[in-house]
Amino acid sequence: xxxxxxxxxxxxxxxxxxxxxxxxxxxxxxxxxxxxxxxxxxxxxxxxxxxxxxxxxxxxxxxxxxxxxxxxxxxxxxxxxxxxxxxxxxxxxxxxxxxxxxxxxxxxxxxxxxxxxxxxxxxxxxxxxxxxxxxxxxxxxxxxxxxxxxxxxxxxxxxxxxxxxxxxxxxxxxxxxxxxxxxxxxxxxxxxxxxxxxxxxxxxxxxxxxxxxxxxxxxxxxxxxxxxxxxxxxxxxxxxxxxxxxxxxxxxxxxxxxxxxxxxxxxxxxxxxxxxxxxxxxxxxxxxxxxxxx
Amino acid sequence: xxxxxxxxxxxxxxxxxxxxxxxxxxxxxxxxxxxxxxxxxxxxxxxxxxxxxxxxxxxxxxxxxxxxxxxxxxxxxxxxxxxxxxxxxxxxxxxxxxxxxxxxxxxxxxxxxxxxxxxxxxxxxxxxxxxxxxxxxxxxxxxxxxxxxxxxxxxxxxxxxxxxxxxxxxxxxxxxxxxxxxxxxxxxxxxxxxxxxxxxxxxxxxxxxxxxxxxxxxxxxxxxxxxxxxxxxxxxxxxx
Numbered sequence: 165x166x167x168x169x170x171x172x173x174x175x176x177x178x179x180x181x182x183x184x185x186x187x188x189x190x191x192x193x194x195x196x197x198x199x200x201x202x203x204x205x206x207x208x209x210x211x212x213x214x215x216x217x218x219x220x221x222x223x224x225x226x227x228x229x230x231x232x233x234x235x236x237x238x239x240x241x242x243x244x245x246x247x248x249x250x251x252x253x254x255x256x257x258x259x260x261x262x263x264x265x266x267x268x269x270x271x272x273x274x275x276x277x278x279x280x281x282x283x284x285x286x287x288x289x290x291x292x293x294x295x296x297x298x299x300x301x302x303x304x305x306x307x308x309x310x311x312x313x314x315x316x317x318x319x320x321x322x323x324x325x326x327x328x329x330x331x332x333x334x335x336x337x338x339x340x341x342x343x344x345x346x347x348x349x350x351x352x353x354x355x356x357x358x359x360x361x362x363x364x365x366x367x368x369x370x371x372x373x374x375x376x377x378x379x380x381x382x383x384x385x386x387x388x389x390x391x392x393x394x395x396x397x398x399x400x401x402x403x404x405x406x407x408x409x410x411x412x413x414x415x416x417x418x419x420x421x422x423x424x425x426x427x428x429x430x431x432x433x434x435x436x437x438x439x440x441x442x443x444x445x446x447x448x449x450x451x452x453x454x455x456x457x458x
Numbered sequence: 459x460x461x462x463x464x465x466x467x468x469x470x471x472x473x474x475x476x477x478x479x480x481x482x483x484x485x486x487x488x489x490x491x492x493x494x495x496x497x498x499x500x501x502x503x504x505x506x507x508x509x510x511x512x513x514x515x516x517x518x519x520x521x522x523x524x525x526x527x528x529x530x531x532x533x534x535x536x537x538x539x540x541x542x543x544x545x546x547x548x549x550x551x552x553x554x555x556x557x558x559x560x561x562x563x564x565x566x567x568x569x570x571x572x573x574x575x576x577x578x579x580x581x582x583x584x585x586x587x588x589x590x591x592x593x594x595x596x597x598x599x600x601x602x603x604x605x606x607x608x609x610x611x612x613x614x615x616x617x618x619x620x621x622x623x624x625x626x627x628x629x630x631x632x633x634x635x636x637x638x639x640x641x642x643x644x645x646x647x648x649x650x651x652x653x654x655x656x657x658x659x660x661x662x663x664x665x666x667x668x669x670x671x672x673x674x675x676x677x678x679x680x681x682x683x684x685x686x687x688x689x690x691x692x693x694x695x696x697x698x
Contacts, residue, residue: 324563331553331564338551341513343539343568343616 169296170418176302178411179309180367184387185406186316187360189399190353193333196252198388200259201239204266205232205358206380209365211270214279214375221283229362236358240351248350263381270377278374287370301370312363313403316356320399325352333399386413386432393439395449404448464527466491466651467512467543467620472521474504474511474675481507483675484521489620494642494652496662496669500696504675505655506548509622512653513545514538526619539568544618548625548655550609554598558589561597561608565615575615581648582611585641603634610641620651627658639665660686671695 184202191199209232216224239262247258287301320326325348331339332349340346361380368383369375387406394405412435416428439447467489474482482504489495497505510516512523514535523530525543533541553561562582566575583590586607592600597608606626613621623642627635639661646652656662663669663686671679671692679695681688 324567327556327560327563328567330556334553334555335551337515337535338547338553339564339567340535341515341539341545341547342564342612343536344564345536345567346534 167419169298170415172296172298173302173418174411174414176305176309177371177414178407178409179305179313180364181383181387181390181410181413182403182407183309183312183360183364183367184383185391185394185403185409186313186399187357187364188384188388188391188406189396189402190316190329191357192391192396192402193399194329194336194350194353195244195248195255197244197255198259199239199357200256200384200388201262201266202357202361202388203378203380203382203384204263204270205236205239205361206365206368206383207266207270207375207377208232208235209362210281210369210375210379211274211279213281213283213365213369214274217282224283225366228365229359232362232365233355233358236354236361237351240354245347245350267377267381274375274377276377278376278379280373281369281375282373284366284370285373301367304370305367308363308367312360316360319356325349329353386410389433389436393436393447395446397445397449401446401448405446408447464524465489466493466526467653468522468524468527469508469512470522470524472508472511472523473519474507474516475519476507476516481675482511485672485675485677486521487670487677489651489653491619491651492646492649493668494646494666495654496666497653497655497672498657498659498662498669499672499678501657503672505672506624507675508672509545509624509653509655512538512622513543536568539616540570542617542619543622544568544613544616544620545622546609546613546624546626548628550602550605552597552600552605552608552612554596556597557593558595558597558600558608559593561612562589562593562615565612568616568618578615578617582614585614585644586611603630603637606630606634606638607641610638610645614645614650618650620653621645623652623654625655625657627656627661635661659692663692673698 188199188202191197209228212228212231213224216227243258243262247255287304288299290297290299320330328339328344328349329352332344386409390406390409391402394408395401412432416431417425420428465488469485469487472482472485473480485508497508499505507516511518512530514530514533518531525538525541528541530538588604589608589611592604597605600608610626626638630638635658642652642654642665654662654666663681664683669681670677673696678698679691
């Protein structure tokens with residue numbers, strides 16, 4: 165039964181990682197940009213929850229969404245839009261610059277020691293089902309993760325702006341020739357991406373309550389690796405990759421003996437290297453002919 | 459010039475460069491409303507670049523392009539599309555991973571309102587029965603001819619004043635080419651101004667009200683349907 169519980173916990177964490185993967189994948193789809201500053205959006209959400217710790221939870225959560233979405237849109241408008249015609253390398257370096265700048269700002273304002281968030285600490289409570297001991301946050305993560313992923317899929321599949329985003333992700337130039345507004349599509353991708361980052365902030369601060377200036381970095385890096393492992397070209401494969409990374413991290417963390425947990429990153433990254441050697445396009449992406457490199 | 463009196467599309471001493479290399483040199487061309495104009499010439503003559511410049515996809519280094527009397531220069535492709543110009547690009551560029559219906563819906567992106575979409579769709583289905591029969595299929599599964607029909611149908615759904623077509627006959631069987639040109643005539647009958655870039659010189663000269671030959675980025679010759687058999691002048695213009 166311990167194994168079953170570990171699998172349930174892993175699915176819940178996988179759902180949170182999948183949200184990060186979708187947030188990164190949406191922006192990559194329309195801009196071909198891997199936003200390394202995504203983690204700083206999650207951190208901003210965490211600090212907002214801490215800042216409003218004395219307010220009702222609903223107020224703090226609403227403010228968290230407002231701040232993170234505003235920051236995501238500001239990133240696009242102030243930093244990425246002026247660089248849209250720049251080379252991919254320049255854009256990538258810009259995301260690092262934004263990431264480090266925001267981390268430094270957080271450090272100056274909130275200090276290095278971390279600030280505890282207890283907005284939804286009640287979700288740490290558990291319910292016993294037979295011999296299983298499942299925390300409420302597991303149910304909430306699963307429910308929110310599924311709802312947000314389905315909601316994103318609904319927007320992409322059933323709305324005009326979603327259709328425009330899918331078209332822009334396939335062929336941006338032709339989309340614009342047809343009248344699809346580049347600025348609107350990209351801003352909308354950042355808006356959804358920010359919404360998902362805020363959701364991750366709320367869910368993650370229940371699991372990991374101490375918000376530090378680099379709070380969102382580790383989940384973003386791991387989800388990003390998951391995105392690459394899953395296959396960056398398609399949103400669903402990127403999402404599955406993110407989920408798989410969260411699932412594997414949680415499961416190995418639970419199943420490994422306490423003394424061996426220090427090897428967890430080595431095991432996970434070893435598996436990543438193996439996957440990329442065996443299936444370069446990604447674990448869930450359609451196979452392609454290998455590209456010969458000099 | 460007031461918008462009502464302005465030509466549909468006007469190129470005024472247009473220059474386009476790719477870095478230091480000139481692609482279009484001093485192109486001046488006036489296309490009146492409802493006209494069907496052809497643009498032919500050898501590979502690398504600047505035909506596609508002319509269309510891309512009109513659409514705002516590539517920048518104009520000198521001169522001016524006007525759509526209904528209003529300058530296009532410096533405007534984004536989506537703004538040009540919303541102002542009434544549609545381009546059927548070379549190679550069709552349909553979205554293979556989307557359904558035929560979704561491709562058609564993308565054609566609505568440039569329309570300001572959604573009035574009379576049903577009537578326009580009915581008209582388009584009359585022109586392209588194969589499109590109507592494949593609405594739920596992935597566009598990538600269509601034949602080359604059907605994809606070309608879809609690309610034209612998608613452009614027409616924007617209700618353009620000016621329709622630009624870049625080599626719509628490329629890679630199509632002769633019977634399909636005939637059908638495509640037949641459709642262009644019907645589109646023109648509906649009042650749409652057409653600028654057609656083609657490699658098939660004779661068919662274009664016969665079909666269009668007038669056809670211009672572009673070589674090395676410059677206009678070299680203008681022809682009417684009566685000149686369709688004049689291969690000597692045509693060859694001289696191509697080789698000039």
